[in-house]
Amino acid sequence: MEKKWWMGKVAYQIWPKSFADGNGDGIGDLEGIIGKLDYLKDLGIDIIWISPVYQSPLVDQGYDISDYYAINPVFGDLETMDRLIAEAKKRQMYVIMDLVVNHCSDEHPWFQEALKDPEGEYGKFFYIEEKKNGKLPCNWRSYFGGSVWEPIPGTNKYYLHSFHKKQPDLNWENPKMRQEIYKMMNWWLERGIAGFRIDAIINIKKKLPYKDYEPDRDDGLAFVGKMLDEAEGIGEFLEEMKHETFEKYDAFTVGEVFNDKPGAVEEFIGENGHFSSKFDFGPELCGKHGCWYKNETVTPEMYKEVIFDSQEKTGEIGFLSNIIENHDEPRGVSRFIPQEDLSEDAKKALACVYFFLRGIPFIFQGQEIGMENCHFPDIDAYDDISTLDDYRVCKEAGYSDEEAMEFAYCFSRDNARTPVQWSDEENAGFSTHKPWIMVNPNYKTINLKSQQQDETSVYHFYKKLISLYKDEAYHDTFTFGKCIPYAREQKNLIAYERKGEGVDLLILANFQKEPQKVTLPAKCEKVLLNNKDELRISEGEITLQGYQAVVIRM
Ligand code: TEU
Ligand code: CA
DSSP states (O other): OOOOTTTTOOEEEEOGGGTOOSSSSSSOOHHHHHTTHHHHHHHTOOEEEEOOOEEOOOTTTTSSOSEEEEEOTTTOOHHHHHHHHHHHHHTTOEEEEEEOOSBOOTTSHHHHHHHHOTTSTTGGGBOEEEOBTTBOSOOEEOTTSSBSEEEOTTSSEEEEOSSOTTSOBBOTTOHHHHHHHHHHHHHHHHTTOOEEEETTGGGGSOOSSOOOOOOOSTTSOEETHHHHTTOOOHHHHHHHHHHHTHHHHTOEEEEOOOOOOTTHHHHHHSTTOSSSEEEOOHHHHTTOOSSGGGOOOOOHHHHHHHHHHHHHHHTTTOEEEEOSOOTTSOOHHHHHSOGGGOSHHHHHHHHHHHHTSSSEEEEETTGGGTOOOOOOSSGGGOOOHHHHHHHHHHHHTTOOHHHHHHHHHHHOGGGGOSOOOOOSSGGGGSOSSOOSSOOOGGGGTSOHHHHHTOTTSHHHHHHHHHHHHHOHHHHHHHHHSEEEEOSTTSTTEEEEEEEETTEEEEEEEEOSSSOEEEEOSSOOOEEEEESSSOOEEETTEEEEOTTOEEEEEO
16 A cells, blocks of 8 residues: 555644634634644644635535635634644644535625526536426425525526535536636645545535435425435546646545445545545444434444444555544534443543544544533524524424423534633633633533643543554554454443554453453553553453553553
């Protein structure tokens, strides 16, 4: 396998609005990020993914772009972005930006032109159709609720949006549109970014001609994702994109790819795949069945099966990007640890398990201090459009306000979007101004400053994880070694070996409060990491305390 610069690197996702506020207006910004680069460097981060900071009405928090060539003044300007890229480089860190090209904002000039003249050049940048025999082209339901078709005022035409109605889908079948996108991507790559996280990319290929699917709710609509199962040929677009853009820059690309089709691993992230990596969404999708009230609580056994499943499917074909959370998900510690077991040890055990899987570990802002889901006082305190829709769906299904709020507490995207808890000072040290969204009230106990002073904190554990990962003696094994599940059938034990490059490592985590014994596959040479003070090892056997996690060299 050809070795690439990004292999073995550690990545960190910044969701700018809630990361750090540089100018005291209550909203995170680029200056705020620059101020934290030393912090990230010291943590051990190499690659920084910054969620969208482009010009945008922020209906979907920047995933609705109205100018790809400009920075939203809320976040800063191009000069600040250039400085951020340069300051990161000085510290041997790489910046990747979010590439949102399945759709743009309805306020983008292309769409504004399309509204004026749906038959004209820019009309062809979108999917615009008329009703036939009084019927819309298809019954697809958008990700954020309602039909994907929205009327164009003053005409008999409709445009398609897979997400919000303020996010019209770009027409990838149009080569002119595609060239505009590549031009923009190269413009950013020329500015010195190291690559892209590629948003919602699987949606760019539609199953055409349009057709209805079996309705999956009382609204008579079918989830738009259903169409993706049948849409063929996305590879042609992605190969073209690769040749026209990132290949020329040796860029790192990580796709938001929800795709389980046979051959998808090889196609997307194999040696000649479309992207460098793709997120492993196995854990994120675990126990989800279409709407909040149908979701199951994830047990350690369920979690174990999904991560091993992804590892087995991927093998050494390519590199997954491993996560426990992101800006679209609740906090990982609140989701993957049984609520009654949530503790610092359990947080460290979860960190240990996901971090050493084969692939590229991504840390989402605040994860390194063990930030948890947030209790919002009422539905109006939420901001996220998707949360508001899911809440409505629960209410319509007959759930009480209290029940719907409990679902929101478990699943809302805003759980991950509260400000990073830097200290126990006012506004958690995020801003001198009242933040745009509430701070999790637990910031007095969960914050970076206090954890920095405590060697046993979750934060220091993350630092240890990263420095072990990068330790020269093990780095190649963690990067290129095989990942082999160990004692998979042993309940509430999540264990695997990393083997290769002359080293054998064993990762063990006990996901229950009660101790459990594990038979070792070989003699223990050295304990490299342990989230507790003690460890009981005897001849060929180890006894793990509740939520104890260890990394051992065999
Ligand atoms: O997400 C795409 C996506 O399919 C989901 O994660 C989606 O956000 C979720 O099912 C809705 O609850 C990407 C971005 O990560 C997300 O923040 C954007 O809202 C979305 O694209 C649209 O750009
Ligand atoms: Ca600000």
